Amino acid sequence: MKAVCAVPIPHCAQGFTFQLDAGSGGGKLSLGVGARAHVDDPDFRGTVGVGLRASLARTWGSPIGTEPNLTYLGPELDLSVVKVNLTLGVLWRVSGQGGASALFSWGVGFGL
Numbered sequence: 262m263k264a265v266c267a268v269p270i271p272h273c274a275q276g277f278t279f280q281l282d283a284g285s286g287g288g289k290l291s292l293g294v295g296a297r298a299h300v301d302d303p304d305f306r307g308t309v310g311v312g313l314r315a316s317l318a319r320t321w322g323s324p325i326g327t328e329p330n331l332t333y334l335g336p337e338l339d340l341s342v343v344k345v346n347l348t349l350g351v352l353w354r355v356s357g358q359g360g361a362s363a364l365f366s367w368g369v370g371f372g373l
Contacts, residue, residue: 275294275295275296275297276294276295276296277292277293277294277295278291278292278293278294278295278312278314278339279291279292280314285322285323286320286321286322286323286324286325286329287318287319287320287321287322287324287329288318288319288321289316289317289318289319289366290316290317290318291314291315291316291317291337292314292315293312293313293314293315293337293339294312294313294314295310295311295312295313295314295339296310296311296312297309297310297341298310307342307343308341308342308343309341309342309343310339310340310341311338311339311340311341312338312339313336313337313338313339314336314337314338314339314350315334315335315336315337316333316334316335316336316337316350316352316366317332317333317334318332318333318334318352318364318366319331319332319333320332320333320357320360326361326364327360327361327364328357328359328360330357331354331356331357331359331360332354332355332356332357333352333353333354333355333363333364334352334353334355335350335351335352335353335363335366336350336351337349337350337366338350341372344371344372344373345369345370345371345372346368346369346370346371346372347367347368347369347370348366348367348368348369348370349365349366349367350365350366350367351363351364351365351366352364352365352366
């Protein structure tokens, strides 16, 4: 297997990530680092990536699985293969009363 992750940059990218999400039950700000590489192997050809982020979430409205007006903080791992992305994480309550003491975050995305 050959993973091209060196100069020139079109084959590999690494750097900081920033993501902002908002919905009817809360919002999340995430900052982290990530890298992508182009893999050229007879069994697989495409782009793969990995990222690690620190996420701060705030609930409002009617959140699923917890109460409104709580703040959660924790790590999230992003994995991507070709144009499919998977995010997994655990966030712990850092302010507010009631609700879950920890939340498991997850997401699946498809790129164009």
